[in-house]
Amino acid sequence: xxxxxxxxxxxxxxxxxxxxxxxxxxxxxxxxxxxxxxxxxxxxxxxxxxxxxxxxxxxxxxxxxxxxxxxxxxxxxxxxxxxxxxxxxxxxxxxxxxxxxxxxxxxxxxxxxxxxxxxxxxxxxxxxxxxxxxxxxxxxxxxxxxxxxxxxxxxxxxxxxxxxxxxxxxxxxxxxxxxxxxxxxxxxxxxxxxxxxxxxxxxxx
Amino acid sequence: xxxxxxxxxxxxxxxxxxxxxxxxxxxxxxxxxxxxxxxxxxxxxxxxxxxxxxxxxxxxxxxxxxxxxxxxxxxxxxxxxxxxxxxxxxxxxxxxxxxxxxxxxxxxxxxxxxxxxxxxxxxxxxxxxxxxxxxxxxxxxxxxxxxxxxxxxxxxxxxxxxxxxxxxxxxxxxxxxxxxxxxxxxxxxxxxxxxxxxxxxxxxx
DNA sequence: TCTCCGTTGCACACCAGTGTGCAATCTACT
DNA sequence: AGTAGATTGCACACTGGTGTGCAACGGAGA
Numbered sequence: 304x305x306x307x308x309x310x311x312x313x314x315x316x317x318x319x320x321x322x323x324x325x326x327x328x329x330x331x332x333x334x335x336x337x338x339x340x341x342x343x344x345x346x347x348x349x350x351x352x353x354x355x356x357x358x359x360x361x362x363x364x365x366x367x368x369x370x371x372x373x374x375x376x377x378x379x380x381x382x383x384x385x386x387x388x389x390x391x392x393x394x395x396x397x398x399x400x401x402x403x404x405x406x407x408x409x410x411x412x413x414x415x416x417x418x419x420x421x422x423x424x425x426x427x428x429x430x431x432x433x434x435x436x437x438x439x440x441x442x443x444x445x446x447x448x449x450x451x452x453x454x455x456x457x458x459x460x461x462x463x464x465x466x467x468x469x470x471x472x473x474x475x476x477x478x479x480x481x482x483x484x485x486x487x488x489x490x491x492x493x494x495x496x497x498x499x500x501x502x503x504x505x506x507x508x
Numbered sequence: 509x510x511x512x513x514x515x516x517x518x519x520x521x522x523x524x525x526x527x528x529x530x531x532x533x534x535x536x537x538x539x540x541x542x543x544x545x546x547x548x549x550x551x552x553x554x555x556x557x558x559x560x561x562x563x564x565x566x567x568x569x570x571x572x573x574x575x576x577x578x579x580x581x582x583x584x585x586x587x588x589x590x591x592x593x594x595x596x597x598x599x600x601x602x603x604x605x606x607x608x609x610x611x612x613x614x615x616x617x618x619x620x621x622x623x624x625x626x627x628x629x630x631x632x633x634x635x636x637x638x639x640x641x642x643x644x645x646x647x648x649x650x651x652x653x654x655x656x657x658x659x660x661x662x663x664x665x666x667x668x669x670x671x672x673x674x675x676x677x678x679x680x681x682x683x684x685x686x687x688x689x690x691x692x693x694x695x696x697x698x699x700x701x702x703x704x705x706x707x708x709x710x711x712x713x
Numbered sequence: 714t715c716t717c718c719g720t721t722g723c724a725c726a727c728c729a730g731t732g733t734g735c736a737a738t739c740t741a742c743t
Numbered sequence: 744a745g746t747a748g749a750t751t752g753c754a755c756a757c758t759g760g761t762g763t764g765c766a767a768c769g770g771a772g773a
Contacts, residue, residue, distance in 0.1 A: 320749065353751055353752070356749080
C-alpha cells in the first residue's frame with residue numbers, strides 16, 4: 304500500500320487497456336479512411352479485437368467518431384495557435400502551418416468525408432475553433448495584402464484547407480511530395496505569386 | 509394505322525412515363541445532393557411517387573446512380589470537347605470551361621460525395637473520359653507555360669476541378685458569385701497570376 | 714366498352730449494422 | 744491461491760434499407 308493515490312497508472316492493468324483503446328482509435332482512422340461506411344466489426348477486426356470489446360471502450364459509434372474528432376481538434380489547434388502567434392508574414396506562416404499540419408491532416412483526412420451525413424453536425428461543431436483560427440490567419444494575410452481578396456476570409460480559408468485535405472486524400476499523398484504539393488497549391492489559390500510560393504516551400508522542406 | 513413506325517412517341521402513354529422517369533432522376537440529384545445516403549424511399553417521396561414505382565424504372569439503386577452519372581458525363585464531355593477544340597489560350601479556355609461547366613457541376617455535385625464508398629468504382633469508371641479531357645487541357649496549358657508545373661497535369665487537373673466541385677458544394681454556391689469564385693480560384697491554383705485571372709473572368713461573366 | 718399498362722399499396726424475405734446481455738476465460742495484481 | 748477486471752464468444756432484439764411479388768386501381772387508346 305505504498306500507493307495511496309488513485310491513478311498512478313496502476314502499473315499494467317489500465318496501461319494495457321489504454322493501449323487497446325488507443326490501438327482501436329488509430330486503426331479506426333485507417334479503416335474509416337479507406338471506407339467511411341466501415342462498421343464497428345471491421346474496425347474491431349483490424350484492431351485484432353472482437354466487436355464487443357470496441358463497445359466496451361466506446362458505447363456507440365458516435366462516441367468513437369467524436370473521440371477521433373476531439374483528438375484531431377486538439378492536435379490541429381496546437382499547431383495553429385503556435386503558428387498564429389509568430390509574427391512572420393502571413394504567407395510564411397501559412398507555409399509553416401501546412402508543413403506542420405500535413406501529417407495531422409493526412410491522418411485525419413477521413414473527417415472530411417465524415418463531415419457530411421449522420422455525424423456531420425457533431426464534427427462540424429467540434430471543428431469550429433479550428434475554422435476560426437484558420438480564418439484569422441487568412442484575414443491577417445488579406446489585411447496585409449499578402450493574400451488575394453476575391454473571396455471572404457471565411458470562405459477562402461475553408462476552400463484553402465479543403466484543398467489540403469483533398470490532396471491528403473489523393474492517391475499519392477504520403478511522403479513529403481504531398482506536403483510540398485499541398486503547400487504550393489494552397490498558397491497559389493490564396494493569391495501568392497508562384498515564385499514566392501516556391502521560395503517559401505524551399506525554406507521549409 | 510397511319511403510323512407504321514415503332515416509336516413515334518406513341519402519343520401520351522410513354523411520354524408521361526418518361527416524364528416521371530425524368531422527374532425521378534431530377535429529384536434524385538437534389539435529394540442525394542443534400543444527403544448522399546438517402547434511400548430509395550426518400551427519393552420516391554420527393555418525386556411524388558411510391559417507392560415501388562422507382563424500382564419499376566430502375567431495377568436497383570446502382571442503376572439509378574449509374575444513369576445519373578452517365579447523364580453527367582454526357583453533359584460534361586459535350587462542354588469539354590467544345591472548349592478543348594477552340595484555339596484560345598489554355599487559361600482562357602479554362603475560364604470559359606468553368607463558366608459553362610458551372611451549372612452542370614453544381615447540379616451533379618453529389619457525384620463527388622458518391623465517388624467514395626459502394627458506387628465509387630462504377631462512377632470512377634464512367635468519369636474516366638472526362639478526367640482525360642481535363643488533363644489534356646491542363647497539359648496544353650503547362651506546355652505553353654500558361655499553367656504552373658508544380659504538379660503533374662493528371663493530378664493538377666483533378667485537384668483543380670476538385671476545387672470547383674468543392675465550391676459548388678459550398679453553402680453559397682448558386683448564382684454567378686459561385687461561378688466567379690470557382691473560376692478565379694481554380695485559375696490561381698493553376699498558376700495563373702491574379703491580375704490575369706481577374707481579367708479573364710471579367711471577359712466571361 | 715374493353716383492354717393495355719403504368720401506377721399504387723401492401724405484403725414479404727433478406728441483409729447488414731447496431732447495441733446489449735451474460736457466462737466463460739485469461740491474466741495481472743494481492 | 745484468490746480475486747478483480749478486461750476480454751472473449753455467443754446469444755438476442757431492433758432498426759432501416761433493399762429488392763420482389765401480387766392484386767387492385769385508373770386513365771389513355773383500340
